[in-house]
Amino acid sequence: MTTTRPVIEVSGLRKSYGGRAVVDGISFAVEEGEIFGILGPNGAGKTTTVECVEGLRIPDAGRVRVTGLDPVADHDAVSRVLGAQLQESELQEKLTVREALELYAAFYPRPADWRPLAERLGLTGKLDARFGKLSGGQKQRLFIALALIGDPRVVVLDELTTGLDPRARRDTWELIEDIRANGVTVLLVTHFMEEAQRLCDRIAVIDQGRIAALDTPRGLIARATSATLISFTPSVPLDEGELAALPAVASVECEDGRVTLGGTDETVNAVITLLARQHITAHQLRVTDATLDDAFLDLTGVAR
Numbered sequence: 001m002t003t004t005r006p007v008i009e010v011s012g013l014r015k016s017y018g019g020r021a022v023v024d025g026i027s028f029a030v031e032e033g034e035i036f037g038i039l040g041p042n043g044a045g046k047t048t049t050v051e052c053v054e055g056l057r058i059p060d061a062g063r064v065r066v067t068g069l070d071p072v073a074d075h076d077a078v079s080r081v082l083g084a085q086l087q088e089s090e091l092q093e094k095l096t097v098r099e100a101l102e103l104y105a106a107f108y109p110r111p112a113d114w115r116p117l118a119e120r121l122g123l124t125g126k127l128d129a130r131f132g133k134l135s136g137g138q139k140q141r142l143f144i145a146l147a148l149i150g151d152p153r154v155v156v157l158d159e160l161t162t163g164l165d166p167r168a169r170r171d172t173w174e175l176i177e178d179i180r181a182n183g184v185t186v187l188l189v190t191h192f193m194e195e196a197q198r199l200c201d202r203i204a205v206i207d208q209g210r211i212a213a214l215d216t217p218r219g220l221i222a223r224a225t226s227a228t229l230i231s232f233t234p235s236v237p238l239d240e241g242e243l244a245a246l247p248a249v250a251s252v253e254c255e256d257g258r259v260t261l262g263g264t265d266e267t268v269n270a271v272i273t274l275l276a277r278q279h280i281t282a283h284q285l286r287v288t289d290a291t292l293d294d295a296f297l298d299l300t301g302v303a304r
């Protein structure tokens, strides 16, 4: 039996600044062809972690491997298999799209042909435009093109869609799915739950330098304290104690005559039975499933 080795392996990663651990023992492995998300509140240590994977920061402790290579000791070899997204400040405003593509292609021994790449990313009409004149969405497309120009096996994308309008964000998601369909492994740092839920096969939720949870989006949602939220305005006030005693209730809130219960499907049925028994009408009854947002807030304790 052949076992394939993970494309990215991180184990016991630690990094401190000024005596403060900002990455405090992180371990995960990304399999070939996965879109692996890293999610976490501001300052959680996400960028520090991915920059250790890219070889841009030197870990204090732990082991990082990209296709079996050490990103620091084997930096040149790693940069041939790993495509990293540039920061805006790294490209000169006056460079045209064509010049940027040609320049970055020249860094690699076997670059991808940039013309079909530009075509796929909708940049063909912008080849003579200067970087400084591109819209936010066009700049992001160019960053993706430059990350892919070395024909990498893995790309690291950090907050790729921040600042994009909803249309451009959705277009970018399609591009990322397209990249994966071409066999490239994607490590994606994002703040957008919808983006993580739609794109990622698995997500590591990082909080205060540690992994708070690592699972599929569906698996993370199932960990939310309340898998289902039930809200309604009863025709007569209800006894909070009676509601709290219903099966599988995780939370009860009554505000301005509106009741919100956190629970499960079992709670929904129990609420309906209780209301029917007491001949109470539930106005504007809403039943919603927990989202990745809810799971994230539960896992990281970040107040909305």
Ligand SMILES: Nc1ncnc2c1ncn2[C@@H]1O[C@H](COP(=O)(O)OP(=O)(O)OP(=O)(O)O)[C@@H](O)[C@H]1O
Pocket (backbone or CB within 6 Å): 017, 018, 022, 040, 041, 042, 043, 044, 045, 046, 047, 048, 049
């Ligand atoms: N070079 C550095 N020197 C000192 N402190 C740093 C350095 N780089 C990062 N930090 C600190 O480490 C912590 C983690 O930073 P990091 O950028 O990894 O977080 P993040 O999860 O990517 O945050 P964000 O979502 O805000 O981008 C932050 O408190 C940050 O201020």
